[in-house]
Amino acid sequence: MKREAPQSIADYGPLFFPAGMLLVFFVVPFGTMIVVSFFQRQQGGFYTPAFVFSNYERFLSVFFGGVLGFSLMLAVTVAICCVVLALPFTYLLSKLPRRLQVIWLVALLSVLSLSEVIIGFAWSTLFSRTAGITNILVQLGLMKQAVALSPSFGAVLTGMVYQALPYTVLVLYPALVRLDPTLMEAARTLGSSPVRAFFNVLVPALRNTIMATLIMVFIFALGSYLLPQILGRPQHWTLSVLITDQAIYQSNMPFAAAMAVFLVLVTLGLVALTLLIGRKGEKA
Amino acid sequence: MDTIIKTAVNRRTVLAAGALGTAMLAMPSVLRAQDKSLKIGVYGGYFKNSFDKNIFPEFTKATGIAVESVAEPTGEAWLVQLEQAAKAGAAPADISMMSQVAMIKGQSTELWTPLDTAKLPNAKNLLDRFINKYPDGRIAGIGAVAWYITLVTNTDVYKEAPTSWQAFWDPANADKLGLLALVSNSFLLEVTAKTFFGGTNALDTEEGILKVFDKLAEVKPNVRLWYRDEAQFEQALKSGEIPMGQYYHDVTGLAASEGHPVRSTFPKEGGVQDSGCWAVSRASKKIDEAHIFIDYMSQPAIQATLSRKVGTAPTVKRELLDLNEKEFAAVSSDIEPILPRYDLLTTKADFLNQKWTELIVG
Numbered sequence: 001m002k003r004e005a006p007q008s009i010a011d012y013g014p015l016f017f018p019a020g021m022l023l024v025f026f027v028v029p030f031g032t033m034i035v036v037s038f039f040q041r042q043q044g045g046f047y048t049p050a051f052v053f054s055n056y057e058r059f060l061s062v063f064f065g066g067v068l069g070f071s072l073m074l075a076v077t078v079a080i081c082c083v084v085l086a087l088p089f090t091y092l093l094s095k096l097p098r099r100l101q102v103i104w105l106v107a108l109l110s111v112l113s114l115s116e117v118i119i120g121f122a123w124s125t126l127f128s129r130t131a132g133i134t135n136i137l138v139q140l141g142l143m144k145q146a147v148a149l150s151p152s153f154g155a156v157l158t159g160m161v162y163q164a165l166p167y168t169v170l171v172l173y174p175a176l177v178r179l180d181p182t183l184m185e186a187a188r189t190l191g192s193s194p195v196r197a198f199f200n201v202l203v204p205a206l207r208n209t210i211m212a213t214l215i216m217v218f219i220f221a222l223g224s225y226l227l228p229q230i231l232g233r234p235q236h237w238t239l240s241v242l243i244t245d246q247a248i249y250q251s252n253m254p255f256a257a258a259m260a261v262f263l264v265l266v267t268l269g270l271v272a273l274t275l276l277i278g279r280k281g282e283k284a
Numbered sequence: 285m286d287t288i289i290k291t292a293v294n295r296r297t298v299l300a301a302g303a304l305g306t307a308m309l310a311m312p313s314v315l316r317a318q319d320k321s322l323k324i325g326v327y328g329g330y331f332k333n334s335f336d337k338n339i340f341p342e343f344t345k346a347t348g349i350a351v352e353s354v355a356e357p358t359g360e361a362w363l364v365q366l367e368q369a370a371k372a373g374a375a376p377a378d379i380s381m382m383s384q385v386a387m388i389k390g391q392s393t394e395l396w397t398p399l400d401t402a403k404l405p406n407a408k409n410l411l412d413r414f415i416n417k418y419p420d421g422r423i424a425g426i427g428a429v430a431w432y433i434t435l436v437t438n439t440d441v442y443k444e445a446p447t448s449w450q451a452f453w454d455p456a457n458a459d460k461l462g463l464l465a466l467v468s469n470s471f472l473l474e475v476t477a478k479t480f481f482g483g484t485n486a487l488d489t490e491e492g493i494l495k496v497f498d499k500l501a502e503v504k505p506n507v508r509l510w511y512r513d514e515a516q517f518e519q520a521l522k523s524g525e526i527p528m529g530q531y532y533h534d535v536t537g538l539a540a541s542e543g544h545p546v547r548s549t550f551p552k553e554g555g556v557q558d559s560g561c562w563a564v565s566r567a568s569k570k571i572d573e574a575h576i577f578i579d580y581m582s583q584p585a586i587q588a589t590l591s592r593k594v595g596t597a598p599t600v601k602r603e604l605l606d607l608n609e610k611e612f613a614a615v616s617s618d619i620e621p622i623l624p625r626y627d628l629l630t631t632k633a634d635f636l637n638q639k640w641t642e643l644i645v646g
Binding site: 042046063229230237 | 631638
């Protein structure tokens with residue numbers, strides 16, 4: 001059956017609801033944020049409507065550039081770690097009997113029910129000197145004395161990967177389950193080892209899925225502001241942490257809005273670039 | 285500075301959620317019984333709960349004015365709401381407990397109804413620093429409660445209590461400190477100025493501020509945690525994970541009394557004293573009742589009750605209070621406190637914030 005193009009306004013009806021939601025919950029707030037980012041900040045007061053670029057000017061400095069660079073680097077690292085861990089895991093998961101798959105998925109979903117605060121505090125305890133995992137290593141005779149592993153970059157990375165991993169698995173899972181099993185079988189029949197088949201057949205076949213997953217985790221990680229605070233030192237704070245400081249603690253809405261707009265633009269730019277490169281690669 | 289209150293609420297919210305509901309259910313009957321009433325904004329959680337239990341019923345009994353307490357949201361959100369409502373001629377609360385920075389910001393739009401000392405005979409009991417004035421001398425607010433940030437240590441790790449804020453700079457304490465993460469709530473510039481530059485006047489000029497920043501930068505290698513979340517530091521302090529830092533005198537005392545190995549010390553340079561004011565929204569019509577309430581709260585006996593029941597430091601002069609040595613030491617100290625430079629936190633807010641962020645992040 002051929003799908004007909006919509007003829008009348010009524011045919012567009014089903015679109016009105018999502019469009020309305022998008023307008024109310026995304027376009028309007030984001031528009032407000034852009035407007036506020038040009039307002040004049042009043043020290044010792046609030047802000048006044050104006051059209052000034054000073055908020056953006058303040059952001060354009062080596063200092064904030066460094067923080068932005070770190071945030072992007074952290075998000076990319078989290079995305080790569082998540083996909084590297086989740087892809088083999090999800091592949092093996094999809095080979096398990098149905099019942100076991102369900103148990104694993106339920107366990108992963110339950111991790112999603114944990115709040116960022118709980119995850120942060122749990123890891124900071126696990127990484128502490130007084131009660132952390134290094135105490136076990138000491139008891140096993142592997143270490144001389146217990147040390148604190150947090151705050152550090154490794155702690156931030158661990159916490160964020162832990163938080164994003166269930167999402168990664170859940171995004172990869174449908175694609176892996178639907179993957180034609182004959183692909184891998186053919187590779188094996190032709191004499192490829194399982195590991196080689198995984199990298200030479202499965203990974204290229206899932207290239208678009210993997211790219212989409214990387215982008216999703218990247219954006220997810222970019223918004224993180226609690227874990228870097230709990231598990232990191234100040235140099236591991238992301239731009240989101242500084243935005244929160246400005247908005248909530250300094251009541252400097254215009255500057256916070258300008259930073260947020262900038263972050264969104266950089267993110268969109270990076271995602272567009274990634275997609276563009278991906279498309280070019282496909283044509284070649 | 286407003287953050288203190290925000291965080292003060294956080295730590296206190298946990299303690300209290302339950303009884304709050306009961307108190308609110310009890311209110312309507314009180315309201316019906318009275319003709320005169322007041323809506324009073326107090327920080328939600330522990331503060332509101334303590335006031336509902338220990339202060340407001342007694343006030344209603346003594347004056348016949350019914351109280352409807354309103355839980356103030358955290359940060360400066362309440363100031364913004366009061367301001368917006370006042371523009372529309374409404375007052376979500378007649379009187380509110382406000383942070384010092386919020387008081388100054390509210391002054392800029394004449395949000396606070398000037399108070400009349402003739403109607404506040406008890407205001408003379410207060411220490412001068414707790415009277416918040418407009419630049420032209422009119423009274424914008426009267427001190428409600430005060431609290432201290434002091435030098436805290438884990439007693440298992442530090443057998444001897446440190447005596448000076450200089451302990452923060454001691455190379456022996458490398459990677460052992462937990463300090464508040466924001467320029468507006470840590471007051472570490474004031475501490476540094478008082479400890480090494482003879483007083484907070486050293487912050488009068490930008491040049492002076494930069495010098496203080498340089499000195500403060502020397503603390504960085506000793507800091508393990510710059511915290512926004514109090515629970516995080518309190519936990520680490522109790523366990524000895526982070527055995528030294530700055531924290532609230534009242535909560536540390538509470539933890540010590542529960543048997544945790546922690547102590548709060550007033551250094552010889554003084555603890556940092558922060559406070560909240562009672563202020564009346566210009567949209568409120570209940571000026572007379574508001575004066576009666578503020579006057580009632582300024583009585584030494586009520587301030588003593590607050591110290592005993594809520595754990596806040598009194599805003600009235602020591603000699604007027606019937607607190608014994610132990611009760612007074614639990615909430616305050618005779619050592620001259622370090623007073624935050626709220627003026628700088630408003631007039632130079634962005635400069636200080638930028639330098640501060642660069643200092644600790646960079």
